[in-house]
Amino acid sequence: MMEALVGASARAFTRALMRERHYKAATELATSTAERVDSAMDEPTPESLSVYGALLLSGAVSAAKRENRGQALSLLDEAGAAGERLGGDFNYQWTAFGPTNVLLHRVSAAVELGDAGSAIDYARQVRLENIDVMERKVTLFIDAARAYQQWGKTELAYQALRNAEDMASEELTARPVVHQLISDIRTRASGHLYGNVSELAERVGA
Numbered sequence: 001m002m003e004a005l006v007g008a009s010a011r012a013f014t015r016a017l018m019r020e021r022h023y024k025a026a027t028e029l030a031t032s033t034a035e036r037v038d039s040a041m042d043e044p045t046p047e048s049l050s051v052y053g054a055l056l057l058s059g060a061v062s063a064a065k066r067e068n069r070g071q072a073l074s075l076l077d078e079a080g081a082a083g084e085r086l087g088g089d090f091n092y093q094w095t096a097f098g099p100t101n102v103l104l105h106r107v108s109a110a111v112e113l114g115d116a117g118s119a120i121d122y123a124r125q126v127r128l129e130n131i132d133v134m135e136r137k138v139t140l141f142i143d144a145a146r147a148y149q150q151w152g153k154t155e156l157a158y159q160a161l162r163n164a165e166d167m168a169s170e171e172l173t174a175r176p177v178v179h180q181l182i183s184d185i186r187t188r189a190s191g192h193l194y195g196n197v198s199e200l201a202e203r204v205g206a
Helices: 002-019 023-039 046-065 069-086 099-112 116-125 134-150 154-174 176-188 191-204
Strands: none
Touching: 002 023, 002 046, 023 046, 046 069, 046 099, 069 099, 099 116, 099 134, 116 134, 134 154, 134 176, 154 176, 154 191, 176 191
């Protein structure tokens, strides 16, 4: 249990490092702590397995933000194996870890790596009813919008953002990445789509 608590604390610190864009330090902290938790798991508990998997996911996304494709994909695969061992989606140690969360992070990492097609493929595999936290649902649609925009599918990018807005408009207002995305979509848009995107920008303060 002690290792799970240490891992949970390290995960919170990892996320703080990522917010400050210290991606190298975040990756190193997440992976080293995951190894520590793993080495202590003679008989893994659901708590320790969840913390281990969640650390791997944080490390994977921060590695993807550094464009370290090999490390990101390797960590995602390790986390996927941990999710299979756990056997479902749970919220031990407030991780919301499980196969669904692995998929969500595969979407995010693919977007960061510029793999738009892969991101959309993964997004289509996610079952929304398996996501309990609204913020995570919104993030999925924002990631899908980013992927569609990378792919040049501007109308679909707008529709994904509209889905996110219908779920929780305040999430769009609060995220600078969404404001930049709306600006990018509007640059490419024309006709009715330009008008719709402009209205969305006004509603969320972009």
